[in-house]
Amino acid sequence: MRLLNLFKIAFKAIILNKTRTLLTMLGIIIGVASVIAMLAIGEGSKESIRSTISSMGSNMITIRPGTDTRGPARGSGGDVQTLTLKNYEVIKEQANLLSYSTPVVNGSGQVINGSNNWPSTIYGVNPEYLNIKVVDLQSGSMFTNAEVKSAAKVALIGQTVVDNVFPDGQEPVGKMIRFNNIPFKVIGVLEEKGENTFGQDQDDVVIAPYTTVQKRILAIDYLNQIMASAVSEDDAPEAVTQVTEILRTQHKLQDYEDDDFSVRSMEELISTFSSTSEMLTLLLVAVASISLLIGGIGIMNIMYVSVKERTKEIGLRMAVGGKGSDILMQFLIEAILISITGGLLGVILGLGATIFIEKFLNWPTSVALYSIVISFAVCAVTGIFFGWYPARKASSLDPITALRYE
Amino acid sequence: MTKEIIKIENLKRAFTMGSETVHALKGINFTINEGEFVTIMGSSGSGKSTMLNILGCLDQPTSGNYEIDQVKVKNLSRNQLATIRNEKIGFIFQSYNLLARTSAIENVELPLLYNSKVSTEERRERAINALKMVGLADRLDHTPSQLSGGQQQRVAIARSLVNNPVMILADEATGNLDTRTSYEIMALFQELNKKGITITFVTHEPDIATFSNRTIVLKDGNIIQDYKNNKVLSAAQELAKLPQQDH
DSSP: OHHHHHHHHHHHHHHHTHHHHHHHHHHHHHHHHHHHHHHHHHHHHHHHHHHHHHHTTTTEEEEEEOOOOSSSSOOOGGGOOOOBHHHHHHHHHHOTTEEEEEEEEEEEEEEEETTEEEEEEEEEEOTTHHHHHTOOEEEEOOOOHHHHHTTOOEEEEOHHHHHHHSTTOOOOTTOEEEETTEEEEEEEEEOOOOBOTTSOBTTSEEEEEHHHIIIIIIOOSBOSEEEEEESSTTTHHHHHHHHHHHHHHHTTOOTTSOOSEEEEEHHHHHHHHHHHHHHHHHHHHHHHHHHHHHHHHHHHHHHHHHHHHTHHHHHHHHHTTOOHHHHHHHHHHHHHHHHHHHHHHHHHHHHHHHHHHHHHSOOOOOOOHHHHHHHHHHHHHHHHHHHHHHHHHHHTSOHHHHHHOO | OOOEEEEEEEEEEEEEETTEEEEEEEEEEEEEETTOEEEEEOOTTSSHHHHHHHHTTSSOOSEEEEEETTEEOTTOOHHHHHHHHHHHEEEEOTTOOOOTTSOHHHHHHHHHHTOTTSOHHHHHHHHHHHHHHTTOTTOTTOOGGGSOHHHHHHHHHHHHHTTOOSEEEEESTTTTSOHHHHHHHHHHHHHHHHTTOOEEEEESOHHHHTTSSEEEEEETTEEEEEEEOSSOOOHHHHHHHSOOOOO
């Protein structure tokens, strides 16, 4: 009953000072709105990174040889010859959390068809490659395991290669091309994938059996990497551990020795990139929070002025029986009402801004429920925190002095 | 036996100003019975304001005894004093002290807002009745800026009546009003007094004292006179004697 009365009194005071109240709220409104919008942008970009990486095969695990730490000079990962076909076969046999796997050798060179040529990269793989990378064929077919075994000179090419070496729109399937002067028969064209998140053209590739690439182009007997996919996305981290264990045994590493290879899942890649965008989000939110803080100080300022201005009123309220606690509650409720109403308007404005950003700026956004809850809670707390000091001041006034105040 | 509303015994109030002690009240004794209309007079510096603050439970005496309606005020906490003010005293100020931009009825309701025993319906009803008693039944929704000084003071009087106090305490209640309006207000006070309401009126204007039935005169913190007024003037009659205003 008493609280309800105080609530009425506070509400009345706010209504009587509409313009001032609205201006005071503005700080909170902008603060809350920007926190919500910033978080929405941050969440959105995180999700878009996740989805692009996922489209590259979210279960994908890559195994690369590590740098050789034994000698004084260190080479780059690919130069080391520690990853062998034998390793691949053992992994394929023992790692039950992997659904597909392929040895990978790669080299760059010139793709030639008659008078057209184009620099590209050749990937030597097995037929499971398509499943791992989640690529379909546009036309033709994948080479078979038999063709791998026989090191057949067959290849699949990406759209960029097609565009450059078959410029007049001929059907490439069935034609012969040369890669570094080795003739290959084109048996398929890969579906277009476009650029990936890192600006790499995923269609600028030539795919051939790894045996062919090993023997006829690179003349090596080791592997540049092994690609595999985990049974499911959730199993990826477990699969990484499994593969690591197998390879450590294979490479006869002692407990004190570091891995001479690296096993990475896409999941790790996602988290690496997410953490960058999280940093950025955090920064944006920090800036937005400062505006929320300033909004809070605005409330304190106005409440402080309001207490001064209404000193006589406070004196009267005390004279007719208002207790210190009543006065305190009245001003505190007023501050909380201002900040909560401001918070509510801020949420609405924030959501509006988010929709605007999504629609007109084409930025990916995603409003997280927690951002609304948090910013709303923060502004309620702000109201209490910043309303407390002026309210406290009002309640401790001496009624006699307050009544005589002019 | 008449009921003692106010009982004051050897009341002293001293203020410490730096190293000096100022004795504002130096041992005051008096009682006010139910139904009395008392004026407390005195020039500035006589201890009149200090007396008013103590009577109004806004301040505490340094020593001595003060009882209002059989309640000893000394040693009450701030909150207990607030409750006494809320339930036993009706304040009227020189400058009305109405809440701006707030209707007459809401102004009158104010003391009851701090009394959780009074329901919303009862509050409204009592406020309307109080405004009827002061003759403002047709001004319920007017804000102070829409009312004349005399009407504003009537709203303030209604506000002081609304909590059914044991005593109305008026502080120079006619100080801001012209003679005619002052007399009107005094007539209202006399009318309320006839209904049995105890009134203590602090003033420095001698003619106001002629409308009351007892006068206490303070000087330098002591009572120098405390007399019954045998020839109480009727404010309504005095009002009739004033020259008619041109309209």
